[in-house]
Amino acid sequence: MFFGYISNIKQEMPLYPAALQTGLNFLRKADLANLALGRHEIEQDRIYASIAEYETEPKNKRRPEAHKKYIDIQYVCSGAEMIGVAPLEQVREVDEDCLAERDVIFYRQIPGETDLTLLPGMFAIFFPWDVHRPNCSLGDKTGRVRKVVVKIAVDAI
Numbered sequence: 001m002f003f004g005y006i007s008n009i010k011q012e013m014p015l016y017p018a019a020l021q022t023g024l025n026f027l028r029k030a031d032l033a034n035l036a037l038g039r040h041e042i043e044q045d046r047i048y049a050s051i052a053e054y055e056t057e058p059k060n061k062r063r064p065e066a067h068k069k070y071i072d073i074q075y076v077c078s079g080a081e082m083i084g085v086a087p088l089e090q091v092r093e094v095d096e097d098c099l100a101e102r103d104v105i106f107y108r109q110i111p112g113e114t115d116l117t118l119l120p121g122m123f124a125i126f127f128p129w130d131v132h133r134p135n136c137s138l139g140d141k142t143g144r145v146r147k148v149v150v151k152i153a154v155d156a157i
Contacts, residue, residue, distance in 0.1 A: 001085055003116060003124040006075065017157050022047055023073045023150035027123065032077045032148055046156045053146045056081050056137040063106040064133040068099050070151040074134060075123040079145030082117050083124060084133035086110040091131050107131060128154060
């Protein structure tokens with residue numbers, strides 16, 4: 001997992017593989033505040049972005065998840081959210097396996113979970129070996145978030 005600020009991405013860009021650079025450049029150059037909600041093709045199914053707006057939820061109502069075929073770049077345009085993170089190797093109990101249909105597997109708990117706060121302009125990159133629990137509220141208050149998730153096929157790296 002990596003996280004950072006899109007404002008620093010020009011300096012960091014050479015450190016990332018080309019496919020991640022493509023996804024990060026989309027975040028840097030697109031008019032994210034005005035793009036329609038839903039899916040936006042970048043490189044067909046290899047790299048695409050999904051734009052969503054939602055209310056965050058208490059952490060205990062969100063399920064930890066992981067993906068096998070895609071890497072996530074999660075970028076907060078507005079609002080703020082907390083994402084729980086842990087290595088996949090620490091997770092034992094599957095709640096629901098939807099890998100074949102939707103490339104997502106949900107877990108019951110994440111032992112040793114670390115909380116990452118994403119504010120506007122911040123991104124986090126989650127690999128298949130990272131379990132993450134997105135869309136969580138900061139503290140007791142829910143909040144409105146506009147977020148872009150860029151999906152990058154693992155085989156594009």
